[in-house]
Amino acid sequence: xxxxxxxxxxxxxxxxxxxxxxxxxxxxxxxxxxxxxxxxxxxxxxxxxxxxxxxxxxxxxxxxxxxxxxxxxxxxxxxxxxxxxxxxxxxxxxxxxxxxxxxxxx
Numbered sequence: 001x002x003x004x005x006x007x008x009x010x011x012x013x014x015x016x017x018x019x020x021x022x023x024x025x026x027x028x029x030x031x032x033x034x035x036x037x038x039x040x041x042x043x044x045x046x047x048x049x050x051x052x053x054x055x056x057x058x059x060x061x062x063x064x065x066x067x068x069x070x071x072x073x074x075x076x077x078x079x080x081x082x083x084x085x086x087x088x089x090x091x092x093x094x095x096x097x098x099x100x101x102x103x104x105x106x
Contacts, residue, residue, distance in 0.1 A: 016047070016051075020043060020044075020047060023043045024040060024043065027039045027040055027043075037076070038060075038061075041060045041061060041076045041077055042060050044060075044076075044077050045058050045059065045060035045077050048077065048079065052079070055081060055082050055083050056079060056080070056081055056082065057079070057080050057081075057082055058077060058078070058079050059077070059078045059079075059080070060076070060077055061074060061075070061076060061077075061078075062074070062075055062078045063075065064078070
């Protein structure tokens with residue numbers, strides 16, 4: 001792992017998870033569920049943006065649109081490979097599919 005031992009990597013990930021839990025806990029006081037959800041989506045998107053490889057993009061909130069024009073429900077976080085054309089032949093499910101890797105954000 002480029003000079004990082006498995007134990008060091010595990011410690012780094014534990015530290016990252018601890019910071020994310022703390023950030024999520026800070027949102028618990030929000031009384032508006034939508035506001036709380038949006039803030040948590042941004043926490044996850046920010047985490048992904050920091051740790052995903054450069055050719056992969058994480059976007060908070062968007063829709064998946066197929067080549068034939070089908071549109072998914074709004075997705076909280078989208079992950080797309082920048083090196084692959086963002087086209088799907090059909091939606092995988094009516095809701096935001098966890099396995100969809102290409103998307104068009106709003």
